[in-house]
Amino acid sequence: MAKGGTFGMRERKFTCLGNIVKTGLLVGGSGLIGGGIMHYFKKRADDEFELLAPNSKQLSLRDPEDIRGYCRKFRPEFIINCAIAALDSSPLLAYETNYLGTIHLARVAMERQIPYIHFSSAAVLPPGENLTEDDRLELTPELANYPKSKLLAELALAELHRKHGLDYTNIRLAVVYGAHDHKIQGFQRLLFSLADQAMPLMFTNRRAVHSYSNAKKVPAFVHHVLRNRAEFGGSTWHFVDPLPVALSQLIITIKSYLGLRRPREIYLPYPLASFGAGCMRRLVRLLGRIGIEARMPAELLFMENFYQTQTLSSRRLKNSSFVDPKPQATVFTELPLLLEYYLSRWEALNLITPCNQDHFACRVKGEEFVHEPDRVLKSLEREVGQPFLGPEPPDS
Template sequence: MAEKNIECLGNVAKSGLLVGGSGLIGGGILHYFKTYVDGEFELMGPNSKQLSLRNPEDVRLHVRRHRPEFIVNCAIAALDSNPLLAYQINYLGTLHLARAALEQGIPYIHFSSAAVLPPGENLTEDDHLELTAKLPNYPKSKLLAEMALAEMHRKYGLDYTIIRLAVVYGAHDHKIQGFHRMLFAIADQTMPLLFTNRRAAHSYTNAMKIPPFVHHILTHREEFGGRIWHFVDPAPVSLSELILTIKSYLQLKRPWKIYLPYPVAHFGAGIIHWLIRMLGRIGIDARMPAELLFMEQFYQTQTLSSRRLQESSFFDPKPETTVFTELPHLLEYYLTRWEALNLITTYNKDFFDCGRQSEDFVNNPSKLLETLGK
């Protein structure tokens, strides 16, 4: 998929260290490098017990022992992590890995997030939030990490690349988070209204396209080193349109096409937070979905410019692929998984299209008539 311009003398593969291999992004990269570039690169993916990002000596010794020729950091603390965990994983962990890469003189690939950006349209790689104490833990720690890497590049010559992702979509995410949290809420009928407005739009990132991009930037260090890259689909997506499209695919009654004003949604979230605290006092463990911490962004537009990426040497093999074209596959994958885990039971399988009814329309139209009496 990505070009291969690297020479492997004596067929010896380049070894790399990938941190965060249990997640959607890291797991996809490990699978891609094992399946598609076997013999050219070999990735080690230690778990948190084998390599602790919180311990600088652990990182240093691991890198010295295994001598990787590049490092890829996909590890992140959860959106709702406490300040200490966000600081240790997202910031200190980044520093420990970057220092180890600098000591060995090897490239360091770092995954960041659109959470470091303000609301706005066509935001470039030079844009970012103002670093203040009032920032939530997650964007503060990710922004600090970006700034630290840029400083290490200027002062010490760190060979780094930052990949900023937007709303990530893709199969094989074992956690219900981000975009997949929204899928779950719609399928489980726990989203009665539209928690957004008609104008809000966001950028999206296809998880399947990330591994070929990592492969490409490893073989084109001169072009991609020392810079930030927005890795997003070119066209922004209206949040309300996406929600209603998912609802249409599943042929559900909810959410109703009623746009809940942000002040009302914010007040409701505050009530839920208070109830959760009260439940905790009587020994009932409950947590608010981490995405609700960023509810305001559901009502704001944030689109990232992909111009730098489009003008680079990286070639997107499937530029027509978007979150809309992937919805049938994603819905079928996640609904099957969640049903097997007894997490959802409310959707009607007879109305679950996901491409099957449209296939009947093309290949077996009489079958559609047979379902009228059911």
């Protein structure tokens, strides 16, 4: 059972067969990946694992005393760390959250001799094709705060494994896509820019290809990793879809789904895009000096990546004992669901201007409700004729 927080001494949980359920600590349970893991373990692994998921007020990665106190009190038998600082965080916040917090949790895992599952990012990798788990950027002072802190964490975990026997698994994700993320960042920033018509031209080229990670599949992999420590311990794994995606093709597909005229299929050269981002950065600084708060989208810090190819090898994952629960699922097959979820949410929050709503061709049900409400009622009998709950999902 996944819990948002626990107070008082925890009693051991037993299954109906008398087996003890292992209790784990999940850090970062409010995010896209962490939230998905909580939901999955509650529905699919409740008879094996119980997750404690304290919020940042109960356990702050930036406060080692919080971590010591919580782990002494509840004695987790494994740790999953999904927490990250934002892409545009200050050096101190990125260092304390992405690096120091990772090390504090790793030390708990070492001293208690328990598994530690850590989530990393393709931001630690250079551009290139078919990059393996052994590839990394060179650690230099010039690296941006986010990749530098994530790279430091990876290097430190590998060192703790070699010298002190830390039982860890490092999972690298690429561009993550999935529903139920309340932040507009990464893949969702792309959707938002297109839906809000904020991208007049193609801020990429025809050659740039990237790897993508399906957030819905991650929890099943974590479950499998916990069950198979001998195979997955002490190593890094790329959790990505087998086939990479051209950014230009993805933009054009989203544009087609939404029935939009923009962006025009005119590819803005990188020097011009970089110059525009620089002008915007200077404008933001100027506004700050006169007391107007403004921030650039964090993704613009990585604009160069829009024009470069970076694909991650999935060979190690494919050759492992893990079986993809939905091998046919890709970012393209999931697009209709993602668009329906995020457009509905952003409209409800008035983040998308009304002038754009007429273009959302994928909103079939909404159009029926507005223009043909009698059809909505007529469909009720057909819907009631189908089972609502459906069959119980099979065990993973």
